Amino acid sequence: MSEIRAVLTGLDLLTPGSSAADEFDTETERAVRAFQQSRGLSVDGRVGAETWRALDAARWRLGARTLYHAVPEPLTGEDVRSLQERLLEMGYDVGRADAVYGVRTSRAVAQFQREMGLKPDGSCGPHTMRVLRRLGRKVVGGRPQWLRESDAIRQAGPTLVGRTVVIDPGHGGTDPGVVVPDGPLRWTEADLVHDLASRLEGRLAAAGVRVQLTRGPAPKSCLPDPERAQLANSLGADVFISLHTDGHPNPEAEGVATYHYGTDNGVTSATGERLAGLVQREIVARTGLRDCRTHAKTWELLRLTRMPAVRVEVGYLTSPTDRGRLVDPRFRDRLAEAIVAAVQRMYFPIERDVPTGSIDVSTLRAAVAAGRVGAG
Numbered sequence: 064m065s066e067i068r069a070v071l072t073g074l075d076l077l078t079p080g081s082s083a084a085d086e087f088d089t090e091t092e093r094a095v096r097a098f099q100q101s102r103g104l105s106v107d108g109r110v111g112a113e114t115w116r117a118l119d120a121a122r123w124r125l126g127a128r129t130l131y132h133a134v135p136e137p138l139t140g141e142d143v144r145s146l147q148e149r150l151l152e153m154g155y156d157v158g159r160a161d162a163v164y165g166v167r168t169s170r171a172v173a174q175f176q177r178e179m180g181l182k183p184d185g186s187c188g189p190h191t192m193r194v195l196r197r198l199g200r201k202v203v204g205g206r207p208q209w210l211r212e213s214d215a216i217r218q219a220g221p222t223l224v225g226r227t228v229v230i231d232p233g234h235g236g237t238d239p240g241v242v243v244p245d246g247p248l249r250w251t252e253a254d255l256v257h258d259l260a261s262r263l264e265g266r267l268a269a270a271g272v273r274v275q276l277t278r279g280p281a282p283k284s285c286l287p288d289p290e291r292a293q294l295a296n297s298l299g300a301d302v303f304i305s306l307h308t309d310g311h312p313n314p315e316a317e318g319v320a321t322y323h324y325g326t327d328n329g330v331t332s333a334t335g336e337r338l339a340g341l342v343q344r345e346i347v348a349r350t351g352l353r354d355c356r357t358h359a360k361t362w363e364l365l366r367l368t369r370m371p372a373v374r375v376e377v378g379y380l381t382s383p384t385d386r387g388r389l390v391d392p393r394f395r396d397r398l399a400e401a402i403v404a405a406v407q408r409m410y411f412p413i414e415r416d417v418p419t420g421s422i423d424v425s426t427l428r429a430a431v432a433a434g435r436v437g438a439g
């Protein structure tokens with residue numbers, strides 16, 4: 064009896080201490096009816112076997128126990144349903160939020176863990192809960208377009224061969240972007256990011272990717288962002304990567320940041336956010352640039368592209384530290400390799416994902432040369 068009342072109190076259907084703990088009074092009966100109604104059970108105000116099972120499942124709050132794919136009797140409960148709803152909001156494929164922790168939920172959890180840099184074991188314990196809590200309600204992405212993006216990625220398989228990647232070197236033409244005089248030299252963002260785009264193009268092409276740049280090295284005019292997005296859409300691109308360097312009046316501002324589509328009130332592209340996370344982590348691990356993290360923005364370039372799209376600011380041209388690195392062609396090679404590794408990881412299934420910084424980009428080339436498809 065007290066157990067039933069505890070569950071009902073936990074669900075806010077009963078006021079704590081409203082009646083004696085061992086008494087099934089009218090208060091309790093009313094709460095049971097409300098509960099039955101909310102769960103689609105027959106409403107009789109009595110706790111029979113079916114209502115008891117539903118009450119038993121309802122007492123689990125997300126985070127109160129570790130959830131995992133148990134066989135043959137799967138775990139069920141309100142905590143499972145809450146988790147499934149969160150994952151669905153973020154664009155992960157759990158099927159229906161049926162409160163049953165089956166294989167599909169476990170796979171979705173593993174994918175989430177992988178994208179958040181956790182061990183992808185498919186069970187939801189304290190570490191995964193901490194990351195979910197930290198995200199709060201910030202990450203939602205259940206829009207049909209974003210679910211299609213996730214599906215397209217999932218169905219694509221691990222190979223990069225035949226994918227289309229649009230690389231967008233920022234600025235160009237009359238717009239040089241950030242400009243920094245350096246003795247007799249003059250470094251411009253537009254030139255540096257175009258050089259980086261070419262290095263990236265070469266490596267992706269070697270891995271079998273179709274690559275298109277949004278501009279040449281010295282265009283007459285600067286293509287506006289909506290037209291760059293339109294170009295990527297018309298090519299049916301699988302991934303869109305915009306390259307920039309940052310600038311700030313304070314020369315101490317330094318580091319790399321990656322941006323994906325999202326709003327302040329928490330709407331985001333799940334696949335865009337995932338790609339941003341991978342790009343950011345690979346670059347930080349492989350180059351040592353300061354980690355200025357990933358951020359959600361509603362910029363037209365990110366909003367109008369119909370594929371996972373990111374804009375990465377690969378360091379501050381105004382920072383002597385970052386600039387010293389960026390003007391070194393070998394450093395730009397490392398940046399290009401980091402981005403290739405991130406794009407490859409977008410397509411790895413959960414069980415084949417690898418630690419950040421571990422993909423040897425030259426083996427992608429070798430695999431293609433040997434006629435093997437993908438990074439196997």
Ligand SMILES: [Zn+2]
Pocket residue numbers: 233234240241252307308309
């Ligand atoms: Zn820029």
